[in-house]
Amino acid sequence: MVTIRLTNSKSRKKEDFAPIDPANVRMYVCGPTVYDRAHLGNARPVVVFDTLFRLLRHVYGAEHVTYVRNFTDVDDKINAEALRRQKAGSPGTLEELIHGRTEETIAWYHADMDALGALRPTFEPRATEFIAQMIAMTEGLIASGHAYAVDGHVLFRVRSYKDYGKLSGRSVDDMIAGARVEVAPFKEDPMDFVLWKPSSGQEPGWASPWGKGRPGWHIECSAMAHELLGESFDIHGGGLDLQFPHHENEIAQSACAHPHGDFAHYWLHNEMLQVEGKKMSKSLGNFFTVRDLLDQGIPGEVIRFVLLMTHYRSPMDWTAEKARQARDTLLGFIELTRGVEPVDPDPLVLEALADDLNTPAAIARLHALRKANQGAALLASARLMGLLSFQPTVSSLAWGQHDEKHDQLANEIARKWAALRGNRDFAAADELKNLAAEAGVELQATKQAVGQGALAKLKENFDPVKLEALR
RNA sequence: GGCGGGUUGGCGGAGAGGUUACGCAGCGGAUUGCAAAUCCGUGAAGACCGGUUCGAUUCCGGUACCCGCCUCCA
Numbered sequence: 001m002v003t004i005r006l007t008n009s010k011s012r013k014k015e016d017f018a019p020i021d022p023a024n025v026r027m028y029v030c031g032p033t034v035y036d037r038a039h040l041g042n043a044r045p046v047v048v049f050d051t052l053f054r055l056l057r058h059v060y061g062a063e064h065v066t067y068v069r070n071f072t073d074v075d076d077k078i079n080a081e082a083l084r085r086q087k088a089g090s091p092g093t094l095e096e097l098i099h100g101r102t103e104e105t106i107a108w109y110h111a112d113m114d115a116l117g118a119l120r121p122t123f124e125p126r127a128t129e130f131i132a133q134m135i136a137m138t139e140g141l142i143a144s145g146h147a148y149a150v151d152g153h154v155l156f157r158v159r160s161y162k163d164y165g166k167l168s169g170r171s172v173d174d175m176i177a178g179a180r181v182e183v184a185p186f187k188e189d190p191m192d193f194v195l196w197k198p199s200s201g202q203e204p205g206w207a208s209p210w211g212k213g214r215p216g217w218h219i220e221c222s223a224m225a226h227e228l229l230g231e232s233f234d235i236h237g238g239g240l241d242l243q244f245p246h247h248e249n250e251i252a253q254s255a256c257a258h259p260h261g262d263f264a265h266y267w268l269h270n271e272m273l274q275v276e277g278k279k280m281s282k283s284l285g286n287f288f289t290v291r292d293l294l295d296q297g298i299p300g301e302v303i304r305f306v307l308l309m310t311h312y313r314s315p316m317d318w319t320a321e322k323a324r325q326a327r328d329t330l331l332g333f334i335e336l337t338r339g340v341e342p343v344d345p346d347p348l349v350l351e352a353l354a355d356d357l358n359t360p361a362a363i364a365r366l367h368a369l370r371k372a373n374q375g376a377a378l379l380a381s382a383r384l385m386g387l388l389s390f391q392p393t394v395s396s397l398a399w400g401q402h403d404e405k406h407d408q409l410a411n412e413i414a415r416k417w418a419a420l421r422g423n424r425d426f427a428a429a430d431e432l433k434n435l436a437a438e439a440g441v442e443l444q445a446t447k448q449a450v451g452q453g454a455l456a457k458l459k460e461n462f463d464p465v466k467l468e469a470l471r
Numbered sequence: 472g473g474c475g476g477g478u479u480g481g482c483g484g485a486g487a488g489g490u491u492a493c494g495c496a497g498c499g500g501a502u503u504g505c506a507a508a509u510c511c512g513u514g515a516a517g518a519c520c521g522g523u524u525c526g527a528u529u530c531c532g533g534u535a536c537c538c539g540c541c542u543c544c545a
Contacts, residue, residue, distance in 0.1 A: 012475095030545075038545090045545050075543075165474095168540080174473055175541070194543090217543045239545030240476085246543075271476080272539065279538085309494090310484070315477075315538065322483070325495055352485095360485050364493040426504055433506090444507050455508080 002059050004354045006235070007313060009243065009267040010167055014356055017266065019234050025060050026233035027053065028225045028264065030242055031069040031124070034105035035077040037289040038112050040303075040318055041239075041273045041280055047304050047386075048270045048312040048357065049237045050118040054386055055353050058345070067121040068228050070221060071109075073102040074127050074214050079203060094202045102126075112290040115300030116307075117386040125224045127215065131206045133223040134215040137257050138195045138208075146256040150186040152198035152211045158191040161252040167267060168244035193249055195219050218249035226254065231261020240269040270312040276319055297461075301387060302326045308359040308385060329367075333382060336370055342380035349381040359385065406467060410441050410456035413470055417443050418454035432470075439466035 004017040019025040029049045032042055049069075056065045082097035090097055110120070127134075138154050141147035146160045158164050158172060165171050172191055194216035199205030205212040215223075225233065231254075238247060247267065254263040272279075275286040293303055305326040310316035346369055352361035362385060369378040382388040413436055420429040433443050440462025444455045 032545080033543080042545055048545095072543090077543090168474075170474055170541080241540065241545060244474090244540060270545070272545075274538085281544095313476090314484090317483090319483085321495085325483075329494070355486095358485075360483095360493080364485070367493060421504085424504075430505080442507080445503075446508070 002350055002354045004055065004059060005356050006266050006268060007356050008265075009269050012169075015266070017234075019060070020232060020265070022060055023064050025056050025065045025235075026229045027056070027065070027067045027235040027237065028221070028229055028233060029067070029069045029121075029236070030221060030238040030246070031071050032109060033072040033075045033077065034102045034109065035075060035081055036105065037291050038109055039280065039287060039289045040275070040293070043113070043116060043290050043303065044273050044307055044312075044316070045237065045239050045270050046113050046118050047116055047307045049268075050116075051308065051353070051359065051385060052235070052237070052268075052357055053119060053121070054384060055350075055357070058350070058384055059354075066123070066229065068123045068125065068225065069121040070224050071102070071106055071124060071126045072217065072220060073106075074204065074220070075217075078102060083202075095204060098204060108291070112294070115294055116290065116304045117301060117389055119386075123228050125228060127220040127224070130220070130224050130227060131215065133227050134219050135196075135206075135208050137219060137223050137226070137253070138215075140257050141195065141253065144256065146253075147195055148188065149196075149210050152213060153184075153186055153194060154196035154210055155187060155192040156195050156249070156253060157188065158193070158252065159189055161256055163255070164191075164252050165248060167248050167251055170244065170248075193218065193245065195253070218246055219253060221246070222250050222253045222257070225250075225263075226258065231258040231263070233264055235266045235268060236264030237268040237270070240271055243267075243269050268312075271315045274315060274317045276317065280318075298323055299327070301330060301390075304386060305330055305363075308387075309363060311360055312357055330387070333366065333370060333378060333388060336373065336375045337379040337382070337388060340375040340379050342383060343376040345381040345384040346374070346377045349384065353384070406458060406462070406464060409467055409471070410458050413441060413467075414443060414454040414456035418445075421445070421454075435466075435470060439463050439470060441467060 005014050006017050007014045027049070029045065032038060038046075049067075053065065053067045078098055078101055079094075082094055082101050085097050085101070086092075086094055092100070114120075138147065141156065142149060142154065145157070147154055147156050149155075165175070175191060196208060196210055196213050196215055196219070198211055198213040203214070205214055225236070236247070236250075251263055254261070274280065275288075278286060280287050290300075290303065294300060302323055306318065306322045307316070309322065309326065346365060348365045349362045349369075352358045352365055355361070362381070366378060366381060369381065379388055413432070417429055417432050417436070420426075420432060436443050436456070440459040442457040442459060444457065446455045
């Protein structure tokens, strides 16, 4: 069996991966807060951990891997959006508007991540479905002296957990020294964080021993991970920005609530994403969602490929040039693998992925397979990485709008063009070629018999009406 | 201020203490009605300064610059 090696943030070292139970490998990844469309930065961990999920399924068997990714559907931003809608005149109670907003966002999220070729996790729990477990866990933490209730708030006593700060390499004293922590008057210690907080007025809330309120963000993940994966599980993933405080707090809560378990054995963090060399932000005007890119005609597969071109632990930059390169590369792969039946993935691709998910090295190997004309191995290897799962019937550049009818039409024109060239009627051939170009179809001569000596490529912006007219 | 990460050829981007990364672009050639595509070949790197070593881009120290987190943004 292949040995997977992963860089564990806990030890800051690359370690051999040894699951607690090879018959049930368990992974938890922090999912989105569902208040709006997922932006490109959200897509990176999704694609990274999807690739890991696929690798684990390949190595341990698809039915022996459990992957949990939550939806945080309790949040101020969701409430704010619902309130905004109510003020704008939307019908329904605030609660209904909140529910509507989260349902809508989850549907968007699924559609967008599906487009990136990400498999659905085994479980996608919603925070609101596990409130009882969060309350129970919070009660337990109070009983064991790790938390305290004040004025409807429950706070975790950070000083009660000696290893606090270990994951992110911070000491509590250092943090307080340079801190800009706002100290609420009811806190015993500035570092203490909220497990439960009161809900005021219309805000969504649940009955609890401390009055109507809602859970703190960190306890959500701890409770859901415990409920679905147990006291100890294998991998916990997320973006590097979550390492502190979110993951640190998760560890503290879970370790104190379940002293016999040891929570996650391997912590994985993906680096952040930039756009054209700068942090993606609304103020810089370089903020965009996955849906924006899909709507521009960039296939989800191309977005996925770009994300995999950089190792997950390096910061990565999204550029239009990379998208162009990724598209051209994938087209080359598609041409070689069309009509081919996949065999086993290439051992060197597997080896690269097993080496701390070295996707750039895996892609380099994909290039080598293409060069060696190993279409079957290329297809299988690409699919292991979540690529080439769908194949256009012609070398269509228009992944998004591609359809059978226009592919057929493009092929027909290619044959016509090949026939004219065969008759050495170059004036007519050139004219057809120019007309085709205007319709958004690029005609190319080929040596192979594909399209009988010619290949038609549908561009992203092809014009169906003009194409039809070429018949 | 505290903590962490990074700096590789024109661009993107890996691994390895000594042997070709790879891709894109460039250049040369083959092929071609013209193109495109394809194929073959090819130049090009390791922020800076020291140290360890027979030998460092790879290890250690320092400097500069960049980035992230410390604020419920992945």
